[in-house]
Amino acid sequence: MKKVYIETLGCQMNKSDAERMLGMLEHLDYTETQNPKDADLLIINTCSIRKLSEDKAYSAIGVWGKWKKNKPDLKIAFCGCVAQQVQKDLFRRAPYVDLVLGTQRLYELPELIKRIENGERVVSCDETPCAEREEIKRVKGVNAWIPIMEGCNNFCTYCIVPYTRGRERSRTPEAILNEAKKALNEGFKEITLLGQNVDSYRSQDAEGKNVNLAELLRRLNALPGKFRIRFVTSYPTDITEELIDTVIELDKVCEYFHIPMQSGDSEVLKKMNRRYDKETYGKICANIRQRIPDVTITSDFIAGFPGETEEQFQHTLDAMSEFELDYSNTAAYSPREKTVAAKWVDKFIPEEVKSERLARLNAHNQQCCLNSNKKYLGKTLEVLVERFDENNGKKVISGRSRNNKMVHAPYDRDITGEFVNVKITDAHTWHLEGEVV
Ligand code: SF4
Numbered sequence: 001m002k003k004v005y006i007e008t009l010g011c012q013m014n015k016s017d018a019e020r021m022l023g024m025l026e027h028l029d030y031t032e033t034q035n036p037k038d039a040d041l042l043i044i045n046t047c048s049i050r051k052l053s054e055d056k057a058y059s060a061i062g063v064w065g066k067w068k069k070n071k072p073d074l075k076i077a078f079c080g081c082v083a084q085q086v087q088k089d090l091f092r093r094a095p096y097v098d099l100v101l102g103t104q105r106l107y108e109l110p111e112l113i114k115r116i117e118n119g120e121r122v123v124s125c126d127e128t129p130c131a132e133r134e135e136i137k138r139v140k141g142v143n144a145w146i147p148i149m150e151g152c153n154n155f156c157t158y159c160i161v162p163y164t165r166g167r168e169r170s171r172t173p174e175a176i177l178n179e180a181k182k183a184l185n186e187g188f189k190e191i192t193l194l195g196q197n198v199d200s201y202r203s204q205d206a207e208g209k210n211v212n213l214a215e216l217l218r219r220l221n222a223l224p225g226k227f228r229i230r231f232v233t234s235y236p237t238d239i240t241e242e243l244i245d246t247v248i249e250l251d252k253v254c255e256y257f258h259i260p261m262q263s264g265d266s267e268v269l270k271k272m273n274r275r276y277d278k279e280t281y282g283k284i285c286a287n288i289r290q291r292i293p294d295v296t297i298t299s300d301f302i303a304g305f306p307g308e309t310e311e312q313f314q315h316t317l318d319a320m321s322e323f324e325l326d327y328s329n330t331a332a333y334s335p336r337e338k339t340v341a342a343k344w345v346d347k348f349i350p351e352e353v354k355s356e357r358l359a360r361l362n363a364h365n366q367q368c369c370l371n372s373n374k375k376y377l378g379k380t381l382e383v384l385v386e387r388f389d390e391n392n393g394k395k396v397i398s399g400r401s402r403n404n405k406m407v408h409a410p411y412d413r414d415i416t417g418e419f420v421n422v423k424i425t426d427a428h429t430w431h432l433e434g435e436v437v
Helices: 012-026 051-067 081-093 103-117 173-185 213-221 241-249 266-271 278-291 310-322 351-374
Strands: 002-008 030-032 041-046 075-080 099-101 122-124 143-147 190-194 202-204 210-212 228-232 256-258 296-303 327-332 380-391 394-401 406-410 419-427 432-436
Touching (some): 012 190, 041 081, 051 075, 075 081, 081 122, 099 103, 173 213, 241 278, 278 296, 394 419
Parallel strands (some): 002 041, 143 190, 256 296, 296 327, 406 432
Antiparallel strands (some): 380 419
């Protein structure tokens, strides 16, 4: 057997791509190694959302390229979002790379690997998606990630995704249901539907019936057995009443929405080309909270978008508290080539101001998380156990509640994959503690 090492940077979509790569490579007699120095094939799954992750990818292949001197048969593949951006230009920068594989040609991997094994150097970054393949080797755990749509039509002025993942494309309901059935048969207890704009999911089934996200959730919910369903990421104004109804009505769909707001200031939102203002976002959250008690709503925010004033940044801090956001991913603005905002150089916020705002955003986020967690003191939550740890004689299970809260509880044995009820006795910033009841 040959050995492959895959390094994955960035989002869940990349991690899901890596599972598909491993599945396809197993059929070519590759087995996974966690040690890159042992590998015959090195793959990096790149992310271009921020400059830092792009730099990480270049630095990894720089190291790998040097190994080729002593191991001339070693093959290096550069895949994912940065590959889609740079395409054949990568060969000038990194002549030791054998394969540049764009995001929409993932399923071509087996043919391309055979070609590089025969000494060719190949670039495949065409924007026509290739036909799906079914091989997947999932990372062990309780949750299976299932992409249902890919790409984005929104062109937010800071975001590279429409240029790297292309326009929105939805998979057929049959392909998704088959993948879900297989994952459940393999023992996974939770399915998370993935998409850059998951609520934009639109497809047709084999009988020509239109299927949106709500209908897809109904079909998945009808599969037998006890399991959970989640979906991420939601564009705020794409969340429909029908979708909220399905979350309320369907027993397997969890009370959790990830709805990036990006800024709490309406002027900044306009400059970001987001299609809502602060009030609209607030109304969306209020409506969900009023209809779904104990729902968790998480968000994403950018600190230091070009031209952002201190007052506008303050509106972001205010929005986090006002809309009771349970948790937020945060980042300082990072200019991305090709995007509109990257051209507003004269409006760029100095690095030290961005860092200082990010630090304040993080501190405020922590306070919001703690406030949110305290609401659950004394309540009982159903937890899907993800792991068991034993340290210094202390045995603890950890898992997530339906509303995506991390919960720890003492327990005397490993019950990973089981559902238990936990009464919450203590609330911390990043997790809850309780007792199995
Ligand atoms: S909605 Fe905006 S931020 Fe999200 S992927 Fe599309 S362009 Fe990027």
